[in-house]
Amino acid sequence: MIRSALSYPSKKNLVLQCLRRMSSLVSTSVSEVHPGVAHVTMHSPPVNSLSLSFCQELSQNLQVIHKDKSIDIILLQSDIPGIFSAGLDIKEFTQPKERLMEFWTAFQQLYIDLYGASQTTIACMEGSAPAAGCMLALSCDYRVMTSNTKAKIGLNESLLGIAAPPWLAQQMMDTVGSRVAELSLWRGTLYAPEQALAIGLVDELHENPRERALELAVAEFQKIPRQARAASKTLTRQKRLKHFHQERQADLEHFVNFITQDAVQTQLRGYLQQLAAKKNKK
Numbered sequence: 001m002i003r004s005a006l007s008y009p010s011k012k013n014l015v016l017q018c019l020r021r022m023s024s025l026v027s028t029s030v031s032e033v034h035p036g037v038a039h040v041t042m043h044s045p046p047v048n049s050l051s052l053s054f055c056q057e058l059s060q061n062l063q064v065i066h067k068d069k070s071i072d073i074i075l076l077q078s079d080i081p082g083i084f085s086a087g088l089d090i091k092e093f094t095q096p097k098e099r100l101m102e103f104w105t106a107f108q109q110l111y112i113d114l115y116g117a118s119q120t121t122i123a124c125m126e127g128s129a130p131a132a133g134c135m136l137a138l139s140c141d142y143r144v145m146t147s148n149t150k151a152k153i154g155l156n157e158s159l160l161g162i163a164a165p166p167w168l169a170q171q172m173m174d175t176v177g178s179r180v181a182e183l184s185l186w187r188g189t190l191y192a193p194e195q196a197l198a199i200g201l202v203d204e205l206h207e208n209p210r211e212r213a214l215e216l217a218v219a220e221f222q223k224i225p226r227q228a229r230a231a232s233k234t235l236t237r238q239k240r241l242k243h244f245h246q247e248r249q250a251d252l253e254h255f256v257n258f259i260t261q262d263a264v265q266t267q268l269r270g271y272l273q274q275l276a277a278k279k280n281k282k
């Protein structure tokens with residue numbers, strides 16, 4: 001039987017709660033929901049867009065959990081209805097160079113901390129996950145998405161006049177195959193849940209992704225020896241991570257050079273205006 005977080009006022013739980021209270025961190029919370037299973041919950045309204053501080057905070061929380069040997073499964077979720085994460089905070093793209101570098105470095109680190117986690121990670125998506133929101137999901141080991149057709153997932157960067165970084169494009173290729181990824185990337189396709197399931201971008205649809213993820217964690221994944229799960233991950237991810245570390249500095253320079261181009265900045269401003277206009281029409 002699955003019990004609620006409050007049923008487990010374990011030492012671990014208290015440590016995690018104290019850590020959160022002691023820090024000024026506010027956009028993510030961590031709680032042990034079942035022995036060995038931690039929820040990492042994103043709550044940065046309105047849309048969980050990944051700003052510099054949000055990336056840093058999420059990373060910091062993941063690093064705390066990584067060191068905690070009592071946690072072997074992480075469930076990544078959002079408490080904003082209809083949204084998993086809107087991806088990178090587009091306003092960050094218009095900042096001065098120093099800040100852009102800090103921002104991208106934090107985003108790279110978040111990828112390392114999530115994709116490279118030794119624990120088993122499950123993305124519980126109750127809403128949309130465009131672009132870097134999709135990166136968060138792709139970095140997890142398993143993806144459960146809502147069956148609500150309003151939710152969308154995919155890499156829509158091309159529609160902003162930009163392109164996904166090579167390592168994110170690679171994650172898409174690893175997950176759905178080269179040809180589907182290639183088409184998705186240049187079209188900027190955002191998939192409805194049934195389509196995402198059909199191409200293998202998500203693993204399961206469920207009316208209640210949180211409930212399903214916890215059930216999977218306890219009834220299925222925890223039954224597989226922890227060290228075997230971690231070793232299997234190493235088999236498939238180590239090469240990618242090694243390459244990423246080798247290319248990290250070049251990736252940073254590439255990002256800054258690309259995003260500061262006048263044509264790109266014009267496109268991004270136009271995209272932000274489209275978002276605002278869409279909101280005004282509601």
Ligand SMILES: CCCCCCCCCC/C=C/CC(=O)SCCNC(=O)CCNC(=O)[C@H](O)C(C)(C)COP(=O)(O)OP(=O)(O)OC[C@H]1O[C@@H](n2cnc3c(N)ncnc32)[C@H](O)[C@@H]1OP(=O)(O)O
Pocket residue numbers: 046047049082083085086087088089090091128130131132133156157160162163164165166254255258259275276278279
């Ligand atoms: C070889 C070439 C190599 C190139 C290397 C260069 C690398 C460059 C890489 C750049 C990588 C980018 C990855 C990204 O993540 S880009 C971000 C992409 N994200 C999006 O396009 C999402 C846009 N948002 C939406 O589609 C919708 O908001 C939503 C998530 C579906 C939610 O819809 P909903 O109707 O609920 O909400 P609203 O649209 O009304 O939005 C509410 C407010 O939130 C603001 N908003 C939304 N998304 C973002 C965002 N990503 N960043 C900042 N702000 C965002 C929106 O403007 C509203 O704000 P307001 O209340 O102030 O009006």
